[in-house]
Amino acid sequence: MGAGFLRVTSTDLGGTRGGFSLSRSLLTCAALLMAATLVSGCGSWFGKKQDAGEVAAPDVIYGRADAMLDQQSYESAAKQYEEVDINHPYSQEARRAIVMAAYAYYKAGKYDDAVSSADRYLTLHPGTPESDLAQNIIGMSYYVQVLDPKRDQTNARKALQAYQTLVQRYPESRYAAEAQNRARILRDLLAASEMQVGRFYLRHNNFLAAINRFKVVVTDYQTTAQVEEALGRLTEAYTALGIIPEAQTAAAVLGYNYPDSKWYKSSYALLQKYGSRPQMNEGSWITKTWKGDGKPA
Template structure:
């Protein structure tokens, strides 16, 4: 077991393998390439079926059976030599792309890359596996590796959250497609964490706009929190800030509605007290107005409004 992942067992030699080039055929192909015959594409990799093709002239072939190369990869994995293990798993796919071992090697290469922090390579290998083998038992593992690779690159709420959004999407995909997998419970927890993080990021940007009197931009950020991340702890402040921003623009009906919805759903919230005080200064009271997007959003979510 590695970090909660089950390492796949070694496999017995399978009876059907791709045909290999004879020594004579290899010499003929080499002579053809050296002769510079017309019609070929410069730098075209002859062996394009493998997982990764880093050399323009194609990787060196390993004629050993796939189970032998796979076994070496397993040994490296057990020794926690993840970078070398990833390369060895690639070798299985490059040299024996139609073997059973090749299928398992793709997902194990993804995991090996993840272990050494090569997240781009891990994501690429995981996506390749899901493209080729979406319905297999290792598919949840591949999806989880993709999600974790994005998750481990997530930054604090004040920074760009591209990876957080990608991680959230990857975990939501895992829950939609593989809800019964061993990774589902952790995925659910991380979805909550990521939604709170993204909501916090929207609030940070929204407050900045509000301080600089850019009220429309601020409203758009707070609206995203209310519509996209309604189940997070950030939604209470978002409704109060909407009250503040709408009042600043003179859009009183929406300001009153935001405060009313805040009071109905979070009557003991400190943010409701702030929103109520803002309205009182203008001689207004919290009340919902028909047709407000805020009311419609909370009605659609099943929350009392």
């Protein structure tokens, strides 16, 4: 088509010079038109790119996250809540978005992410209305991972700490009652775990190791159902080692608090066998822990 265009202009004007001049003019015009088209197209292209890169308003992103949460798309919801904080950190939605991300991660079973988000909320916004919720999410995230007393109890200890913190810092929180109840369950579980290991050591005549485990129960978990047996086991272990004053004290505290206990009866009989009886001794760590009258300190 280029050759035809030159031929036409050349014939019409009857000379090479005129034909060349006209061709150059037309080519210039064509180039200008093409450039204008390209500029227009590029402007349109850049405009589309800019539109595609626009960030939605914080309430819009937050609304998407809420919708995903309602649809039980928990992990996607968590990521959308995080987008609010990432793109609009100073918006009024950003603060609550952090704790909602923690909740969504918890519902998704992403417990490490839930704890991380909740911790971040408490670091950035301590004392705000959702602080108790963030603390409760931490407790729940560890609590659901608690296993039986025979397993490692790291998560149980972390859950207990989280719930104790909740009750201490937010005693009026709507989550406080459940936190107290779960804390009791966790103390029993942790005490049972210590007893499990202590019994193992006792069966293998590793009396010092057994005493250390029973001591944890008597010292840290005095209100649990496990403490009764722990005092009886301490009487047994100390007697086996010939440390009679400690055995006497353990039995005396046991008799004062649980006089009808089978563990007290067996402890009393054991001491009698060695010509002794239950008695409080001032120098005993058990006396210091449970005070002089045998009650928990």
